[in-house]
Amino acid sequence: MVVTHRVLLDVDTGIDDALAIMFAVAHPEIELLGITCVAGNTSLENVVANTLKVLDVAEAPSIPVAAGSRRPLIEPARASHVHGGDGLGDVGLPVSAREVDPRHASDFLRDTLLAQDEPVTIVALAPQTNLALLLRQYPEVVPKIERILFMGGSASGGNATAVAEFNVWHDPEAAAIVIDSGVPTFMYGLDVFNQVTIDERDADELLLGPSASGRLAGALLHHQMADDAEGEPNPDGYAGHIGDAGAVCALVDPEALHVERRPVRVELAGASRGQTVVDRRQRVGEDAVHGAHAAPDRTPTGAAGGTAGALAGPLPVDVALDVDRLRYARLFLDTIALLP
Ligand code: BDR
């Protein structure tokens, strides 16, 4: 297979971010140009340390890793409670000797993007603080970004709050900046995120298998299972979800998804702060008829100022609404099996 996806990953590693990194390293159609880290599931220091450890286990070549934001644009940092004390399920991996790129993530992204002949895809698996800073500081990178495929949001309920998904809830302003940036966006949200699971037998096989990467994946999936067992009942019984790794599956196997292009707005205030409002109406609503919206300024430089009128309303996002979950589970297992 040939490389067809040149990718920058933005992560908050994170149990399922670790699964996603291993998948991206292993998949023959993906060339990983670099990984940027942001506070989210755990502190920035933990995220960086965890990311380097996972690359070691996967015996990945020297993929540059850069540290970014310690906290969201406005909110304080709020680590998730489901990823263990170190953010990686406390599985006890050795500290890595890999070096971290000295640049801030947004500078690393800028330099890497501007050095490319062809636009690349950014896969964002974390709060989008680094990407918002990139787009605000360096709008000249926009033509170099093919699209931003992000794990975040939901067209149904939330997980961080009743209506907000964790990554968007953690930094709603950043998500709004990214969605309104004019860069094509693809949302792999909770509607599909929670569906792709690995059952206990397959996780055990990984855990007891010959490859260090497989054993790490098995241990992380078992951590997910324990967490799932405490939460909502899983349709498969005892199973661990691949989470963020599904968003990387979406890159290489989009046909397994049902996707609709829909206007999406990020709520920034009140009890629904962090909610992604996905407009699934088939007909023009009263809001459009009565011209209620002022359009955000989507020029990269912000030079136009806000304008009202024909452009009013949120921009369309490709929203994944359903997934062939067994196909992604198989793809995940087959790809992880390629690692040492
Ligand atoms: C998202 O939040 C984190 O817990 C996961 O890594 C994923 O990116 C799910 O809401």
Ligand code: CA
């Ligand atoms: Ca994540």
